[in-house]
Amino acid sequence: MSDRHFELPAHPNLEYYRKQAKHLHRAYARGDAAAGARVADVLGDRAAERFLLSDAQFVLAQEHGFRTWAEFRAHIDSRSTAEDRPVSRLLGIRPGAYASMADRLLDDLRRDDPGALRRLRAYVPRQAAATSAATAELRDARLVIAREFGFPTWRELMSFTGKSRDDLDELQERRRRLRREAEAVLAGDTDRLAGLTAGQADTLLHMLAGPETIPGVRLDEELGAPRAAVEVLIGKATSLDVPLIWAARSNRVEYARLLLDAGADPGARVWGTTPLENAILHGHTKVVDLLAGRGIVPRALWTYAACGRLDLVRACFDEDGTLRPDAAPSRPDLADAGAGFPPRLPATDDPVEIVGEAFVHACEHGRIEVVRWLLDHGVHPDVAPYLGRTGLHWAIPPGHLEVVRLLLDRGADPSIRDDLFQADADGWLHIFHAAHPHDPVTQQLHDLIGP
Known part of the structure; x- marks a missing residue:
């Protein structure tokens, strides 16, 4: 694909x-x-x-x-050939939605909003040195939106928006037609499944990779279907790489394991990202551990840190503590993994930013030894390389108590607010643990973070 x-x-x-x-x-x-x-x-x-x-x-x-x-x-x-990393961030929405985004951005530019100015300078080369955004034009705002969705121009974004929506409608129709076959998978009806086409098997494997793609069914870390039935689909499929990506995004641990055992490529890039990158950016540590056991792809400081490989993290630095030039061949962007977040500004070559990315993802996945080592080697506990999120913000949703405690002991500021939710550490605790206010972990986090 x-x-x-x-x-x-x-x-x-x-x-x-x-x-x-x-x-x-x-x-x-x-x-x-x-x-x-x-x-x-x-x-x-x-x-x-x-x-x-x-x-x-x-x-x-x-x-x-x-x-x-x-x-x-x-x-x-x-430009270098490694610079242009293709992504596709289209959401299947109508062209008017992108036009509205551009109109809102233009309003922000006309108000000379600092955040809008940063976006303008990052994505419109002729405005790279602009000190004010007040004179920006609509075509500037449109180009920013196009670039943030992975397209070189507004024209190309508009050209393929319709295709994206048609693709989504077609996928949803295929899923609707295969509802009875999906029920056969869950029931282990291998005889019925034996008559499916390769295309039907591909669609059903895709459906199994999502937590709620099959109507009325919630799939979690377990396989969620008789293994023999899933193996029939795997035997007919044309590719296992797309289901693996979705399984990594959806925390479908045992399903990802079965796909890997059947030959899915843990290093394949689908929509510009690898399964490991998806698992890291979605915060699914068990899938991260599974994939890392098959090979860390891409091999970069931030993936080593997220996987808890302190030995590989150390190897990214020279003896004098200087970051090695080969430590950042690939850089994280939440938007690439379809995590529902806005694209970050283009990554820079600033070592502080590169190490900061590794640090927050180590916090996100509870890699306490990596977090401690990076703190010991000069990383500020409040570093926020993108979206204004500090290590505390990343460590709170999964409930990594030891990481939160270590960060606070090293002087992390719980009052810092992120850019997206505009919430401090206590706000993040309420957002992500509201459904479990009496859970022991929630209580301990509250005791650590609270006034």
Whole structure:
């Protein structure tokens, strides 16, 4: 399965964009309405007098956020092939929803909101040095939204929004048609399952990977279905990698184990992320441990820390404590894993940020020895590399008491509020433990964090 919603090569080169400019030039000359709208959005009425190939190149550069074709060309020539990590964050919603996001962002830009200015500078190259967002245009806001959803331009986001919705509708219809077959899986009816097609088996394996994808059924860490029935589906499936990704996202521990034993690739990238990255970012420590036992992919400081591999964490630093340049080949983004969070600003090469990412994910998964080692080597207990979340914020939902205690002993500030929920440590305790106010862990967390 493709991990891209858009028809770009994995690493588009200059020749690709030159051909795109020639295509736009020809389309405009023959009166194509879509081409005319693109040109008018950038050049206004000027194109009616003259529209050369150089003008088409300028339009393309502007659509990608650059001031000139020369700047766009220099960017293409200079970037590394490892930089462009394809993701697909489309949610199956209508184009108007993305337009509303852009309108809201434009309002924030016009108010010169600091957060909106950071987003503008991060995603629109021609605004990279802007000190004020008040003069930003709608096309700037739209480009920010497109980039945050993994697309190089607003046009491409709009082009594939409809496809994303059609894909979702098709998947839901396939699931509806297979309701009786899903019941057969749960009942262990291997005879009925033997007559399924490979496509039907793929859909059912996908349904088994989600906690509530099968109507009326809640699936948890256990397999949740007779093993023999699931093995019939596995034997017919065309790929086990997509179900493994969803199992990692959904904390389906035993199902993930069965898929791995049957040959699912623990290092496969689906929608730009590996199963381990999904398990880490969703906070599913048992799945993290399972996958790490089959190999840590990607091999990076933050994944080592989340897996509790202090030996590998130490190896990411030179003897003088300097972070090794190969410690961060892959960087976390909650949005990549479909965790329902907004994309982070583009990661930087700042070692403090890189180590901070490793630190908070060690806190998230209760890796007390890694947390202690990083604190001993200079990490501030309140480091918040993205979403304004400190180690306390990450450690509270899973109830990692020893990590919370250690952080507080080392001076962590429980009054800090995150960017998304605007909640301090006590607020996070109420949000994530509201259903279990009398649970012993909840009580102990309250005693630690409370005034």
